[in-house]
C-alpha cells in the first residue's frame with residue numbers, strides 16, 4: 172500500500188514532470204477549462220475516468236458515484252449535468268458502467284443494505300423494468316453483466332430526460348449521449364451504441380421539456 176505521506180511525494184514528482192515537459196501546463200490549466208466531454212461513471216477505484224480514454228486534466232468533466240446513477244432527485248448529478256451542458260457546452264455526455272460492478276451486484280440481492288437501500292433501489296428498479304429479459308438468462312454471471320448494460324442504458328435515458336440536455340440539443344445539435352461499458356478483465360471499452368435520437372423520440376410524449384417538437388436532424 173502507498174503510504175499517506177507518499178501521496179505528497181508522488182504529487183511533487185507528477186507536478187515536476189508535467190512542468191518539465193510543458194512549462195505552461197499548469198498556468199494554462201489554471202486559466203480555464205474547455206472539456207468537450209462529460210463523463211458519468213462508477214466511483215469504483217478500478218475505473219479511472221481520464222486514464223481509460225487517454226484524456227488530460229481539462230479535457231473531461233467528471234462525475235462519479237456508486238453504480239454510475241443519474242437519479243433525478245440527486246442534486247449532485249443534476250448540478251453537474253446543468254453546469255456541463257449550459258456553462259461548459261460539452262459536446263458528448265458519456266455514462267460509463269463496468270462489468271464486475273459491486274454496486275450492481277449488491278442491488279441484485281434481496282438484502283437490507285442500510286443507507287445503500289435508497290441508492291441501489293435505482294438499480295433494483297432497472298432490474299424490475301427488464302425483469303422479463305433478465306429472467307430468461309440462466310447463467311448468473313451473464314445476467315449480472317446484462318444488468319450492468321441495462322443500467323447504463325437506463326441512466327442514459329435519465330440524462331436525456333433532463334431539460335438542459337433536450338434544450339441544448341434542440342438549439343445547438345449537442346450534446347449527444349453515449350452508453351459505455353468498461354470491461355475490467357481486458358481494459359477495453361464497449362460502446363453500447365445507444366441511438367440517441369431514437370431514445371429522444373421514444374420518451375417524447377411525456378418527457379419533452381423543450382416546448383417544441385423534436386428536431387429532425389440525424390447524427
Ligand SMILES: [Zn+2]
Nearest residue numbers: 213215272273
Ligand atoms: Zn461499479
